[in-house]
Amino acid sequence: MPKHEIIISADVPEADDGLCSFLRRVVRAALEAEGVDVPCEVNVLVTGDEGIHQVNLDMRGVDAPTDVLSFPMFDLRPGDKPSREDADPATGLVPLGDMCISLERARAQAGEYGHSGRRELAYLAVHSVLHLLGYDHLDEGPMKARMREREEAVMDSLDLPREK
DSSP: OOOOEEEEEESSTTOOHHHHHHHHHHHHHHHHHTTOOSOEEEEEEEEOHHHHHHHHHHHHOOOSOOSEEEEESSOOOTTOOOOGGGSOTTTSOEEEEEEEEEHHHHHHHHHHHTSOHHHHHHHHHHHHHHHHTTOOOSSSSHHHHHHHHHHHHHHHHTTOOOOO
16 A cells, blocks of 8 residues: 655644544545555645635635635546656655645534534545545536545545434
8 A cells, every 4th residue: 555645734723633643544545445556645734714715715716715625736537546657756756736624614514514523524635635636526417426426435434424
């Protein structure tokens, strides 16, 4: 199994070592579930609504907070995998991309959806990894259905299924 480097930075005090360790495990599980067999680097920023609002404005021109943002390094299609040729020669890692998660929004959504904050945080991280790997949900048809199916498969593998 490849050794992925999951780099987590945080600007909110709630993002302690336990939360960061949990996020690393979730990101690795999503990469493994998608069959990514080359070592990748993923950068994760854990922030609040104010922080993600600023990133959304700076990077996308959207003047609003959101739950998660994904910035893929490659233009992959669902099912495609990064290759060794994409690796940074200095590190041997494929720089898969960056994600930004609002911990504040994750907690609020957990309450709205009636499940744990841990499940919502994991879901947002899995969702973002899938975006980094080319999945999208812009349509209400097959693309979205395929992404949702993969999200739930990863969540089940983490023993964090959707509450019934």
